[in-house]
Amino acid sequence: MAANPVPDHVPPEMVRDFSLFTSPGMAPTPNGDPHAAVACVHAGPPIFYSPCNTRDGRGTWVITRATDQRRVLQDAESFSSHRSIFASALGEKWPMIPLELDPPAHGVFRSLLNPLLSPKRVTELEPAIRERAIMLIKRIAASGTSCDVMKDFAFPFAVNIFLRFLGLPDHRLDTFVGWAKDLLHGDDVRRPAAARTIVAFIDELAAMRCKEPVDDFMTFIVQTQVEGRQLTDEEVRGIGVLIFVAGLDTVAAAIGFDLAYLARNLKDQELLRSEPDRIALAAEELLRAYPTVQITRVATKDIDFEGAPIRKGDYVSCATMIANRDPAEFESPNTVDLAREGNRHAAFGYGPHRCLGSHLARREIVIGLEEWLARIPAFRIKKGTAPINYGGHVFGIENLILDWS
Amino acid sequence: MRIIVQKAKCQGHARCSAQAPDVFKLDDEGYILPGDIEVAEGEQRLASRGAQSCPERALELDRTPAARG
Structure with missing residues (x-):
């Protein structure tokens, strides 16, 4: 991807050859560690300019300190x-809601959706989450002493929970995952095609739930009111699309990273297996x-930030993997200290846009680890295989083959 | 011990109540209830752990003598 020219207002000495997309370790790499690769920025200044730090090759300021993020x-x-x-991606301009709304409109929609994903509400979903995890892991344990974690467990687990939450049928799971993959990691042809497919799907689902309401998330969205009115079609679409894309691969990636860590650190693995009460805190560590996500903001005005002349319209990157290191x-x-206390990590971001699905996500991760460790004996990365890690817009892991023979 | 709650900074991470549910009470949206919290003797350890887990730094420990009373 070609970098745009560095804008004139950026002092040349503030430009650094760093990118979450193109720096060493960001491309898919066997046994790679993109999280460690980004940690190098802390040796440098609190803010610098990266000429090519979005999927479409735009430059961003990069904030390196947690406190500044x-x-x-x-x-x-x-x-x-x-x-x-x-x-x-479609050449259109409408916000995903609430993520791409600013205050005060943001707060209205956030308050509408918060109760649906609150810690209390997520506790009610717990039995269904656990049942799904147990079913998948039992199947894996019964079929041998090795598996592809992402394909056999992480995706079918996380995506099923989330489809159930949305009120969507499970038998199309592979289709939905394919759309998400194309959207997040596809090229210039596949990405807009996937975006178009997802929009058409959400619009159709909304129309169906208008006609025939059932007890699910989309029905709630098409029936509910904000400020004394029903939601517009664009708002319904903005919410539906966000919930759809946000839940599809982030939790699966987190479970993959966690099991890869435990496969390489058998002492920690055994500690959590023998003392499962430690899993909730360990999952936070x-x-x-x-973490998987880079958060990007757009400056709404000129701001001098720690000596950097941020100008209106500049992109500002707050990568969670940088704050967290x-x-x-x-x-x-x-x-990694699984008993770390005072862990103010930024995996779900800071501020009013804190990940709406964070409570569901962490519950899935904890339950996934609990049931996996309870049913699968000491596991390692299968000899002769190498998990492929990658950076970019959403960090992830592929080809995680575990073995417990 | 007292915990000073900066309600406006709370973004509903719920990390505090995950560690000390009896100390940190949340509303229906999952955000902290307004008002500073007096922590009972036996709950201080969990309460300070919860406060120190807040990613927004919305919870401040107040250990001054007046706050112990």
Whole structure:
């Protein structure tokens, strides 16, 4: 991807050859460690300019300190999240909701959706989540002493839970995962095609639930009211598309990273297996060490930030994997300490756009680890195989073949 | 011990109540209820762990003598 020219207002000495997309370790790499690769930025300044740091090759400022990322992400007035990142793939301009809305409109939709994904609500979903995990893991255990974690467990687990939440049928799971893969990792042809397919699907689903309401998320969205009115078609679409794309591969990736870590660290694996009460806290530490998302904001005005002349319209990147390895925020940030306390990690972001699905996500991760460790004996990366890790817009892992023979 | 709650900074991570559910009470959206919290003697350890887990730094420990009373 070709980098845009560096804007004139960016001092040349603030430009660095760093990118979450193109730096060493970001491309799919066998046994790669993209999270460790980004941690190098803390040796440098708190903010610098990366000439090519979005999927479409745009430049961004990069914020390296957790405390500064908190400041940016808490200040939605100066740093907007409205980028039409999904709609732009179609040459359109509408927001995913609530992610790409700014206050005060954001708060209205956030309050509408928060109760549906609150910790309390997620607790009610727990039996169904556990049942699904047990079913998949029992099948894996019965069929041999090795499996492809992503294909056999992480995706069919996370995507099923999330489809059930949305009220969508499970038999199309592979289709949905394919759409998400094309959207997140596809080329210039596959990406807009996937976006178009997803929009058509969400529009059709909304129309169906209007006609024949059932007890599910989309029915709630088409029937509910904000500020005394029903939602517009564009708002329904903006919510549906966000929930659809946000839930499809992030949880699966987290489970993959966690099991890969445990496969390589047998002492920690045995500790969690013998003392499952530790899993909830350990999952937070693994979220700190292996987060998946880069958050990008757009400056709404000129701001001088730690000596950097941010100008209106500039992109500002707050990568969770950078905040989470900040030595000023975390002692020994590159060491995984499953008993770490005071863990203020940024895996779900900071500020008003804190991941709406975070409580569902962490519950799935904890339950997934609990049931996996309870049913699968000491496991390792299968000899002769290598998991492929990659950076980019959403960090991920593929070809994670575990063996417990 | 007292915990000073900066309600406006709460973004509903719920990391506090995950560690000390009896100390940190949440509303129906999953955000902290307004008002500072007086922590009972036996709950101080869990409460300070919960407060120190807040990604937004919305919870502040107040250990001044007045707060112990």
